[in-house]
Amino acid sequence: MSEKVGVYICHCGTNIAKTVDVEEVALWAGEQDHVDVAREYKFMCSSLGQELIEEDIKEKGLTKIVVASCSPHMHEKTFRTACVRGGLNPFMFEMANIREHDSWTTDDREAATLKAKALTKAAIERVIHNQPLEPLPVEINPNTLVVGGGIAGISAALELAEAGNHVYLVEREPSIGGHMAQLDKTFPTLDCSACILTPKMVDVGQHPNITLLTYSEVEAVGGYLGNFDVTVRKKARYVDEEHCTGCGICIEKCPYKVVDNVFEAGLGARKVIYRPFPQAVPKYPVIDTENCVYFQRGKCKACQIFCPTDPNSIDFEQQDEILQIVVGNIILATGFDLFDVSQIPQYGYGRLANVFTSLEFERMVNASGPTDGKIVLRDLETPPESVVIIHCVGSRDENYHKYCSKVCCMYSLKFAHLIHERLPEAEVYNCYIDMRTPGKGYEEFYNRLLEEGTHFIRGKVAEVSDVARIEEEEGKLIVQVADTLISKQRRIPVDMVILSPAMEARNDSQEVSQLFRMGCDFDGFFVERHPKLDPVATMTEGIYIAGACQGPKDVPDTVSQGAAAAARVASFISRGTVMMEPIRASINQELCSGCRICNTMCPYNAIVFHEDSNVSEVITALCQGCGTCVAACPSGIITGAHFTNDQLLAQIEGILWDVRSNLDLVPVE
Amino acid sequence: MKQYAYYPGCSLESLAKSYHLSSIEAARELGLELKEIEDWNCCGATAYFHVDELLAYTLVARNLALAEKENLDFVAPCSGCYKNAYFTNDYLQQDPGLAEHINFALEEDNLHISGPINVRHLIEVFVEDVGFEEIKKHVSRPLKDLRVAPYYGCQLLRPKKDSEDVENPQFFEDLLSAIGSDPVEYGSKTHCCGSSLIITNREAALDMVYKLLQDAANREADVIATICPLCNVNLELYQKQVNREFGTDFSMPVMYFTQLLGLALGVEPGRLGIGKDFVSTDSMQFIMQNPQSS
Amino acid sequence: MAAKLTFSKEIANLLYAMHGNPIKDCIQCGTCSGTCPAVEFMDHSPRELIAMIGANLKDEVLHSNTYWSCASCYYCNVRCPAGIDIADLMYALKRYSMWKDQYKKDLIGPKFSESFVKMIMRTGRSFEPVLAPSYIFKYGTRGIIQEAQTASALVLKGRLPLLPKKIKRLENLKRMVRRIIPIGEPS
Amino acid sequence: MTENAKPKLAMYWASSCGGCEISILNIHEKILIVDEVFDIAFFPCIADFKTKDVKGYPDGYIDVCLFNGAIRNSENEEMAHLLRQKSKVLVAYGSCSYEGCIPALSNLTTKQATLDTVFLDNPTIDNPEGILPQPRYEVPEGELELPVFYNTVKSLDQVVDVDYYLPGCPPEPPQIWAVLEIVVAALLEGAPLPPKGAIVGARDVAVCEECPLEKHEKTINRFYRPYEIIPEPGLCLLEQGLVCVGPATRAGCGALCPQVGMSCRGCYGPLDDVEDQGAKMLSAIASVIGVGDPSMEEDELEREIQAVVDTIPDPAGTFYRFSMAHSLLRRANLNGGNGKGEAK
Structure with missing residues (x-):
């Protein structure tokens, strides 16, 4: 025809x-x-x-x-x-x-x-x-896996659970809550972070539709949209969750304290058997075996001795559990890391005692933190009389992260406000490159700080040192910065410096993206399917992303994304079946000679080899149509539907239509 | 004996003679031969780059080509010469067009660069090729109780080369510890001494020297150790003038790291050029006169 | 039609060695100025100078002393968050102003650089005593005496040879230079 | 054709080694049947016909012409046109006429370089005056004319219309016989011929199908030249690091080479859906190079992979040994500045 x-x-x-x-x-x-x-x-x-x-x-x-x-x-x-x-x-x-x-x-x-x-x-x-x-129909398993129990994961899990769907929420730490649980106040409304977060955490803990797997990690992911097979390792807590009442006596009686580098950002201590924070969900403690005297030297057992439950809830013999779950969709909400400020030695962190990170300061101002909310120097006694807050630490900087980390301006303003509030006499300086406050109520918050008398210096801080040149600088931290608005070089002697580091991708984001077979961008953030029109989907069908694992964002944006991802998943679940693009590879079973070159190729493990008939086969449902095997097959008998040789060659001929006539072809004499 | 194509640079023939002497001596003690590149020319310092970039590369390239002929690592004791050589070498590798241009000029002296050449600073040779442990083994007169302020200066570290920590390096301190002295932590160790301005903008340069001396003195350093003839001359020769301009009374000895290294290795002070100084090193006599056994 | 060559473009083109980002990438954060050890001696801070180049303020830039006050310490380079090769930009401006002969006439820098280059062409190496007279007048009588005293003291300490050294294959060197710039005899 | 006349058979060699002629004889006593069925109309190797005889035939006089050899010079091309004109069925016989084969490897360089190698720069050459073949040459008897030596070697179908292809270097006797049987059946009994353009005397699967060696999943850390290892018997040669082009090559030969430990060179050419045999095999080989790990920096990984690739000393000769003229590449770019292909 x-x-x-x-x-x-x-x-x-x-x-x-x-x-x-x-x-x-x-x-x-x-x-x-x-x-x-x-x-x-x-x-x-x-x-x-x-x-x-x-x-x-x-x-x-x-x-x-x-x-x-x-x-x-x-x-x-x-x-x-x-x-x-x-x-x-x-x-x-x-x-x-x-x-x-x-x-x-x-x-x-x-x-x-x-x-x-x-x-x-x-x-x-x-x-x-x-x-x-013809499109391929795929059944959708109604269960969903949410990875990461920060505010993004919590939001997504609750949305789905409320809609009547079962959710597995996997969190690496002993408690859900994520970074938000560490914060004191949230900008711009200054409501208490814990006050708004803990009710949601409790909801997650008690929801009949949520299976909460804390202190757990996803180890393997197989399958495809509608039917993912997920292997989860539930690490041993050495506490029997069935009998533990969460009374906390074990924690109280544990004789050993260690510096808490995770939740308290190194500013406070915790016991060796511990709950990361009082409102932790679940309530069960966990034993840090690396520091536990019993695990290291075989003595102590104080926790077990004092445990009041019957049977005893401390179980030193507990083993990691491997769980196999099947889900139809996966939402990744694995959050972010803070940029390691010691990478910028000129800011003196680690060398100059009174240089703090934003997270240290958050813990410090937190009423339930290590200083009970008092703002003090490293000696944990002296309140500072002057503080410089440095914006853009590790962000908007070719040497570290090029991107604007989006939230630092606002939380730096929040810090300035909290210092004014707690130490009204203190001088507060914010050194910024550009003040970025796009968000509802954000600019108003900036105005408020201007009124509160914060000194704003437009300039990126060059260095923080303790090299005094004049008497006023003796014993102080000297912040050297060009004030670009008045074109003056300034040396500001202060007691305390707070660094506002960038949000960056989790250090294992590359491995996680490989585990879930989706993409990471240059900065390590997960790549969305479309930056505007599909911001929570990924290139892999059935896998969604929410929150700061996709890029720096604040709490409201994170919550929105959690809900958005849940909505995308819910629509699949309610459909029950989806039609998938039929662009898939297939192996001509008549012509395959069984050379097995394609066998190791498939990134989705969709190729099987049949020993009996000596041919390889593509499992259509697993195939994502990437074409790797098509290119690799030396016999040319693997076909990528919609990307066949004649289609591609015709397309190439077409695109060269004009070039060909202009080509100064090599004479073929 | 491991050999290096040694490029002393102009300063080491005159003002920094003692750097030259002490480098050769210290190297010899540690089994290295600094083989002076035959008929080398001035690398153009910073001034030549003010006038013509391409000509400046040509000057540098001639020295590199001479080293390549010997098939040895190019070693410069001067940070300025080192920086010029390092980046010229780098650009020649990255830019075949530039290399062709420069090689065309080099033909006039029957030279050619194909590269890459290993361009090293003298201190790198001691730190990387000999190593702290090996140096420790050879120390016969540890410089005990001598508080030394290591001065890195600029162009050894900057612009950024492979993976050095440009803000807070430690290798100089480690070297000073290896010879038994007590390295002083002070914030200005990587700041600029202003030597390239000492002639053209003396006011600015003296200000920089002043700040450096002040910081080192505040941290109670006995001596500043340098790795560059220009820094050394600037900090030492102009100390008097700083005192005059700023009303201070610094008398801070400034020595080349090779002089300290040589002393620790037991070389007689005169052979290290000690005594050619403008700021008296008398305050350090206790180190030179009382050879201690390790 | 070729796009109009702006001053900023002209400067960018001069940077043979500039491996950094374009000057246009500057976000005016002031890290360079805050870092610069000589900034107090400049009429415009490096940040301002970059803004001025961007604004095509050619005359102001050419008559600035900023780049002649640059000590080539490269601290701004390593800290610049926009990855701009600022120190090499300063070199480019020095060259540009010398070629255009438009630098501030009371600056020593350009004269020093010229005499330095001439000296290398004469001997192949640099030699401090020869350099002195070409810039020494700046410091007046007191300066000359001071410098002269220092010089004689240095000679006594064996740190100044009385005669400059010449390299052996100086003629080849001169011919090399002429291959790069074929016109005229470099004196 | 008159009632009693036997069908006419022709065989001609263009640029080839002569192995194809020998392969016909290799069908042994069946050659007598050929003689019985056919009249030889032209067969320079075994019968004394002249070109002028062929020119004298009416068009379509020859029923089957087996044309072997590539198109290397003007004479080859002229004969191809002539035989096309005089033949009902023109078969590209053997790898050279099908896809260029060994002669076409000279497409990687220039005519000039080839002539230099043959007539000037060779240790066994004694040609002090540097005489090269000239298309025209004056001798006392008059002017002599030699064919023009082409810059680029072409396959038969790149100069004339071809009805069938019979691959192999040379084709295997059972396959030759099978094809002759089809032709004879068609000519004598009116049986159907294969569709025009068909590749006859071969299969539509890869050599691996016929190869009895055991095959596994493949990851290769380095390649070997045949003299460098003694392959483990019974095991796929490619897995052992010998570049075996079997997976990219049409079966029909019976996998004779790999069975005796010599990896397949690829003489039966690509399979139906492959445009470029060399590229396809390269792509496959690239897919099974198994070095590095995900933690490596890109340039480090690149170096490791390059090191493995470097163990294949002559990639063009290895992967395009038979198919250069017919490949997507056709020849090296004469105008390229990469030294080898540069025109002089």
Whole structure:
């Protein structure tokens, strides 16, 4: 059957039309072989634009459709659906990207028009070879795994559980709560972080639809959207959760204290058997075996001796448990790390005692923290008379992280406020590059600080030292900074310096992204499917992300993302079955010679080898259509549906249509 | 004896003669031969880069090519020479166009660079190739109780080379500990002494020298140790002038690290050029005259 | 049509060695100024100078003493959060102002650099006594006496040879230089 | 064809080694059947026909022409056109005419370089005056004309229309016989011929299918040249680091080479859905190089992989030994500045 192709060139308002001569491309397209109709239209993605396609298919009997417009990321689905409404298989469609790949890359109208033709020609040549494909139905297991028990994970888990779905919430630490549990106040409203967080933590702990797995880590993930097989290691707490009442006597009686580098940021101590903080969920303590005298030297057992439950809840013989769970979807909410400020030696952290990190300061101002909320120097006694808060530590800096960490301006302002509140006499300086306070009520908070008398110095601090040059500097920390607004070099002698470090990706984000088979960006943050239109999905179907694992964000944004991810999952669960793109690899079982080169290739473990028949096979449901095996098969008998040789070669021929005629070909005498 | 293509640089022929003497001596004690590059020329210092960048690379490249002929690591005791050589070498590797240009010029002296050449600072040779443990073994006269302020200066560390800590390096301190002395922690150790301005903007340079001397003196250093002839000259020769301008009375001895190293290795002070100083090292006589056994 | 060559572009083009980011990347944070040990002796801080280049204030930039006060300590380079090669930018400005002969006439820097270069062309190495007269007038009589005293003391201590050393293959060196800049005889 | 006349068979060699002619004889006593069934119309190797005889035939006079050898010079090309014109069925016989084979490896360099190697820069050459073959040459008897030596070697189907391809270097006797049987059946009994353009006398699976060696999942840490190891018997050669092109090569030969411990060179050419045999094998080889680990920096990993790749000394000769002319590459870029391909 001879093909009848319809070609539609989109203006995209002026996005395309300003550099591409759209009329010219449409006229030219109409003259190409197989093309029955070629049109240009202001907005192809509009209902009217889509109707054009539908009507042409019905009236002119078109068999193939090409739309030259934006990226397939944006509208491939739109136009495929239009084809279906017109009565065509959705894969009888091909999209040429003449916006991102063309009009947006140049101002040269002539070149852009020529390239638009080449891209359109490629799509026309390819679409002629396109074959109808049928989507694959996949059953969705209604259970969901949420990884990370910070505010993002908590929000997501509660949303899903409230909607009647079962959730497994896995948290690495002994308690959920995440970084938010460490904070004192939250900007800009200054409500107590614990006060708003703990009710949610309790809800999680008590919800019948949530299986809470703390002190646990995901070890392996198999399967695919609808049916992930997940292996979780539940580490031994050495406390029997069935009988422990959480009375805390064991903690009280434990004779050994260690510095708490995790929750108290090294500023306070905890017992060796401990709960990270009083409101921890679950309430069960955990034994830190590295520091436990019993585990190290076989003596003590104070916790066991004093445990009042019957049977005794302390179990030194407890082993890690390996759990196998099956879930339909996964939400990653693994949070962030704080930038290690000792990487910037000129700020003196670790060398100059009274340089603090933001997290240390958070713990210090926290009423239940190690200093009971008193702001003091490293001696834990003297209140500072002057404090400099340094913004952008490790962010907006090519040497560390290029990105703006988004929350530091606001929390630095919050610190200034808390110092004014607790130490009204103290002088507070905020050294910033640009003040970034976009958010509801944020600018108002900045105004409040201006009124409170904080000294704002616009300049990135060059260094913090203890090298005094004049008497006033003796015994002080001297903050050297260019005040760029008045063009003066300033040396500010102060008692305390607080560094506001960037939020950065978790140090193991790379491994985690590999475990869940999704992408990490250059900075280590997880990559969303689309930065604007699909910010909580990932490139791997069935895996979602929420919160600071995707990029720096504050509490409100994190909570929104948690809920958004939950909503995406809930919609899958309620559908029960989803249709997956049929773009999958397949091995011709007749022709496979069993060389087994493809066997180790598949990143999704979708290839099996049948010893009996001596052939390899792709398990369609596991295949993600990446094409790795297609490229590797030396016999050319693995086919990637919708990416066949004839389709790709035709596309290449098409795109070279103009180049070929201009080529100064090597003489073949 | 391990050999190096030694590029003394102009200062070591005149003002920093004692650096030259002590480098050769200390190296010999530790089994290294600093083989002076034959017929080397001035690397252009900073001044030449003010005038013409390409010509400056050409000057540096001639010395590098001479070292390449010997097939030895290029070693400079002067941080300025080192920085020029290091980056010229680097750019020649990265930019084939530049290399072609420079090699065209080098033809006039029958030289050619293909590189890369290992460009090292003298202190790197002692720290990396000999090592602290080996140095300790050779120390016959540990400089006990001598408080030494290690002065790194600028161009050894900056611009950033491979993976050095440019803000708070420790290797100089470790070297000073290895010879038994007591390194002084002071904030200015990587700050600039202003030597490239001493002629053209003396006011600024003296201010920098003053700040450095003050910091070292406040931390009760007995002596400042340097790794660069220009820093040394600046801190030592102009101390008097600093005293005049700022009303201070510094008399802080400034010595090359190789002089201290040489002393610890038991070399006789005169052979290390001690005594050619402007700021008297008399306060340190206790070290030189009382050889202690380790 | 070629885009108009802005002053900032012109400067950027001069930076053969500049492996850092474009000057345009500057976020005006002032790290360079806060770090600079000579900033108090500059009429414009490095940050301001970069802003001035961006604003095409060519005359002001050419008559600034900022880059002639740069000590080449490269501290700004390693700390610049925008990854700009500031010290090499200062070198570029020095060269530019010398080529255009537009530097402030009371500066010693350009004269010193010129005499330094001439000396190397004469001997192949640098030699402090020869350098002295070309800049010494700046310090007046007192300066000359001081310098002269220092010099004679240095000679006595064996730290100043009386005659400059010449390299052996000086002619080759001169010819090398001429291959880079073929016009004229470098004197 | 008149009632009693036997079908006419021709065989011609262009740029080839002669092995293809020998392969015909290798069908042993069945050659007598060939003689019985066919009249030889042209077969320079065994019968004295001249080109002028062929020129005298009416078009389509020859029923089957087995054309072996690549198109290396103007004479080869002229004969290809002539035989195409005079033959009903033109078969590209053997690897050279099918896809260029060994002669086409000279497409990696220039005509000039090839001539230099053959006539000038070779230890066994004695040519002090540097005489090279000239297309025209004056001798006392008159002007002599030699064929023009081409810069680029081509396959038969790159100069004329080809009906069938019979791969192999040379084709294996059972396969030759099978093809002849089909042809004879078609000519004498009117049986159907395969579709035009078919690859006959071979299968549509890879050599591995016929290869009895045991195969496992593959990860290769270095490659070996045949003399460097004695392969473990019974085990897939590729897994042992010998570059065996079997997986990228059409079966039909019976996997003779790998069975005796010599890795497959790929003479039967690519399978149906492969555009470029060399590229496909390279891609496969690249897929099974098993060095490094995820913790490595990219450049470190790159170095490790490069080290493995470097153990294949002649990639072009290894992967494109038979298929250069027919590959997507066709030849090295003459205008490229990479030394080897540069035109003089």
